[in-house]
Amino acid sequence: MASGIESMRARSDDIQLPKLSHLVAARLREQIVNGNLKPGSLLLPENKLLEMFNVSRPTLREALRILEAELLIKIGRGMRSGATVLGPSIQKAAEYISLVLVSEGVTMRDLHEARMFFEPAIVRSLEGRAVEAAAASLRSSVDAIKDALQRRAYLEVVAGTNRFHERLAGASGNKTLALLVGLLQTISDDAYSVVISADPVSNDAALFKNMTKTVAGYAALCDLLEKGKTEEAASFWHRYMERALEFLKRSKIGERKLVQAPAGGAL
Numbered sequence: 001m002a003s004g005i006e007s008m009r010a011r012s013d014d015i016q017l018p019k020l021s022h023l024v025a026a027r028l029r030e031q032i033v034n035g036n037l038k039p040g041s042l043l044l045p046e047n048k049l050l051e052m053f054n055v056s057r058p059t060l061r062e063a064l065r066i067l068e069a070e071l072l073i074k075i076g077r078g079m080r081s082g083a084t085v086l087g088p089s090i091q092k093a094a095e096y097i098s099l100v101l102v103s104e105g106v107t108m109r110d111l112h113e114a115r116m117f118f119e120p121a122i123v124r125s126l127e128g129r130a131v132e133a134a135a136a137s138l139r140s141s142v143d144a145i146k147d148a149l150q151r152r153a154y155l156e157v158v159a160g161t162n163r164f165h166e167r168l169a170g171a172s173g174n175k176t177l178a179l180l181v182g183l184l185q186t187i188s189d190d191a192y193s194v195v196i197s198a199d200p201v202s203n204d205a206a207l208f209k210n211m212t213k214t215v216a217g218y219a220a221l222c223d224l225l226e227k228g229k230t231e232e233a234a235s236f237w238h239r240y241m242e243r244a245l246e247f248l249k250r251s252k253i254g255e256r257k258l259v260q261a262p263a264g265g266a267l
Contacts, residue, residue, distance in 0.1 A: 020059050021062035021066065022063070022066065024053050024055060024059065024063035025066040025067055027053070028043070028063065028064075028073075029072060032067075032072050032085055032087055032088075033088065037085045037087075038085065038087070039086055040084065040085065042083065042085070043064075043073065043083045043084075043085065044082060045082045046060065064083055068083070071086060071092045072086055073086055074086055090179065090182050091186060094186040094190070097183065097187065098187050102257070102259060106258050107257050107258070108188070108191050108248060108253060108254050108255075109249065109255060111184060111187060111188045111258075112188065112244065112254065114184055115184050115185065115188070115241070116241045116242075118169070118177065118180070119168060119181065119241065120234045120235075120238040120241065122168060122169060122177065122181070123168070123221070123225075123230060123233050123237050124234035125172055126172075126230050127230065130171060130173065131225055131230055132226075132228075133171070134225055135225035135226045137170075137171065138167055138222050138225065139222045139226070141163050141164040141167055141218070142215060142218045142219050145160035145218065146215055148160055149211055149215060152204065154207055154211065155193055157211050158192050158193050161185075161189060161218075164218055165181065165182070166178070166181075166185060168181075169181035169182050170182075191258055210247070217240045220236065221233055221236060221237055221240070224236060
């Protein structure tokens with residue numbers, strides 16, 4: 001019996017209770033995620049938070065630094081005036097997941113193939129008024145991309161393609177699917193931004209030609225949706241993505257591994 005009690009005591013010694021600062025951070029994090037604390041709003045001043053949580057100043061400040069490290073808040077000059085709530089976002093999630101993908105040696109081809117599982121199915125799922133709404137939203141994105149392309153603003157074109165795919169994912173009406181596809185697209189476009197930024201001058205002619213084809217494909221999808229031909233649109237989009245995959249293979253761009261984003265830059 002004695003040995004059993006000693007064994008239980010030894011196991012209990014291994015149990016690590018969460019630090020008070022982590023508990024405070026968890027309470028504030030819950031309010032941010034649940035929307036009780038809106039992005040752009042300010043947390044209560046430090047003295048108010050100290051009263052609310054009944055903790056020491058060092059404990060509170062450690063809790064706030066945890067949330068700042070998670071990019072949920074931004075602490076300005078001095079902590080006494082209150083921190084700004086940022087809230088979660090796809091971009092922040094993409095930045096972290098990109099690090100994981102980089103460590104796994106994921107290629108640009110791999111990202112494209114992942115998107116191929118979702119996007120044609122999303123187009124096929126559209127029905128009723130959702131078709132008309134999707135067509136109008138996507139057409140607006142195409143017009144913005146065309147404008148950026150004519151100005152040879154290639155990074156704006158990449159940002160525009162990101163919005164196009166995000167709107168396509170959002171047209172499904174399924175928030176989980178929209179977030180997943182949006183996440184993949186954000187990571188993918190960040191990777192293409194690196195390719196473009198590496199040598200924008202010598203690649204100008206090839207970039208313009210390839211991006212012109214991309215815009216033409218987007219416009220063709222809009223044409224089919226505007227006519228209400230969702231099944232034909234889904235088949236077209238599958239073929240379009242297959243051709244894009246062939247280009248990635250042929251150009252060797254698809255074999256490029258993702259790289260960690262430089263500070264303040266793209267992936």
